[in-house]
Amino acid sequence: MKNVLxxxxxxxxxxxxxxxxxxxxxxxxxxGHIPGAEPKGELLETGPSAVxxxxxxxxxxEVVSRYQVDTIYNLAALLSAVxxxxxxxxxxxxxxxxxxxxxxxxxxxxxxxxxxxIGVFGENTPKDxxxxxxxxxxxxxxxxxxxxxxxxxxxYHLRYGVxxxxxxxxxxxxxxxxxxxxxxxxxxxxYYAAVQEKVFECPIAAGTFxxxxxxxxxxxxxxxxxxxxxxxxxxxxxxxxxxxxxxxEIIYHKIKEKLPDFRMVYNVDPLRQAIAESWPNSLDDxxxxxxxxxxxxxxxxxxxxxxxxxxGKRMGKSTASxxxxxx
Ligand code: AKB
Numbered sequence: 001m002k003n004v005l006x007x008x009x010x011x012x013x014x015x016x017x018x019x020x021x022x023x024x025x026x027x028x029x030x031x032g033h034i035p036g037a038e039p040k041g042e043l044l045e046t047g048p049s050a051v052x053x054x055x056x057x058x059x060x061x062e063v064v065s066r067y068q069v070d071t072i073y074n075l076a077a078l079l080s081a082v083x084x085x086x087x088x089x090x091x092x093x094x095x096x097x098x099x100x101x102x103x104x105x106x107x108x109x110x111x112x113x114x115x116x117x118i119g120v121f122g123e124n125t126p127k128d129x130x131x132x133x134x135x136x137x138x139x140x141x142x143x144x145x146x147x148x149x150x151x152x153x154x155x156y157h158l159r160y161g162v163x164x165x166x167x168x169x170x171x172x173x174x175x176x177x178x179x180x181x182x183x184x185x186x187x188x189x190x191y192y193a194a195v196q197e198k199v200f201e202c203p204i205a206a207g208t209f210x211x212x213x214x215x216x217x218x219x220x221x222x223x224x225x226x227x228x229x230x231x232x233x234x235x236x237x238x239x240x241x242x243x244x245x246x247x248x249e250i251i252y253h254k255i256k257e258k259l260p261d262f263r264m265v266y267n268v269d270p271l272r273q274a275i276a277e278s279w280p281n282s283l284d285d286x287x288x289x290x291x292x293x294x295x296x297x298x299x300x301x302x303x304x305x306x307x308x309x310x311x312g313k314r315m316g317k318s319t320a321s322x323x324x325x326x327x
Contacts, residue, residue, distance in 0.1 A: 008075035054097030080142035082181030094145030111163035116238035166238035170211030203269035209281035214298035228292035243296035245282035
């Protein structure tokens with residue numbers, strides 16, 4: 001039996017991770033949320049939920065004790081573009097908040113998963129097949145909080161024996177809960193535009209490659225890493241993981257293979273473009289393969305088929321009817 005607290009359970013990753021954990025484990029899988037972001041529907045109905053503000057250490061500790069939590073998934077964060085607009089808040093949530101989680105974990109003997117990101121890399125990092133152990137010198141506040149988080153998490157493991165583990169997520173693509181304020185969000189928004197039969201305005205310039213991943217693989221990575229045999233882990237915070245890398249014109253043409261009338265124009269956002277250019281084109285994730293058997297399932301083709309099908313159904317359009325409208 002496992003008792004898990006998911007902090008940030010109503011966000012892009014949390015809403016799906018909490019449900020996946022409830023399918024796999026029989027214990028308490030607590031949906032932690034801030035006031036104003038209450039769980040709804042099946043997230044509310046299938047298990048306990050509790051107010052957990054990551055800036056409130058006592059509150060985290062109280063919920064961990066109440067539900068005898070042994071593992072915390074700490075998903076609270078501001079994404080890259082928002083963190084540039086609110087750098088102090090990004091630090092307060094990403095670093096001070098993480099410190100609160102780690103302190104509770106130390107006292108109450110919990111394992112901790114905190115996602116890191118391709119945002120830890122910067123302009124002087126090798127761009128292609130970026131190695132696991134390389135220069136992490138970001139110029140964004142998001143990157144600064146993620147590098148700090150990796151270092152803090154390793155520190156708590158080495159100094160206090162807290163079982164901290166993490167992956168560097170690429171842009172995550174899902175049809176369930178939309179992301180907010182990320183640089184890679186365009187790769188989600190483009191599918192919504194395609195299904196709604198709208199022209200997509202792309203905020204990222206042609207030729208800008210970034211690593212991306214379909215949500216089922218991302219959920220699997222988080223859970224698989226937390227279940228991995230600790231004796232095999234040479235790294236902890238944080239593993240490169242990868243499944244696909246593409247630029248806007250590549251995902252556009254992939255969608256156009258299925259929906260030939262779909263159109264995209266460029267309207268580049270200078271902030272997001274600068275952030276995207278400072279990130280790698282693709283990561284080398286061989287350490288994750290070697291140390292805990294990471295093996296993603298979805299490529300761009302399989303993801304595109306699933307996204308169009310699932311989003312279409314959610315918007316009351318079957319893939320067949322979407323295709324029928326095409327000339
Ligand atoms: C963002 O774009 O900020 C995130 C990330 C890559 O960490 N999706």
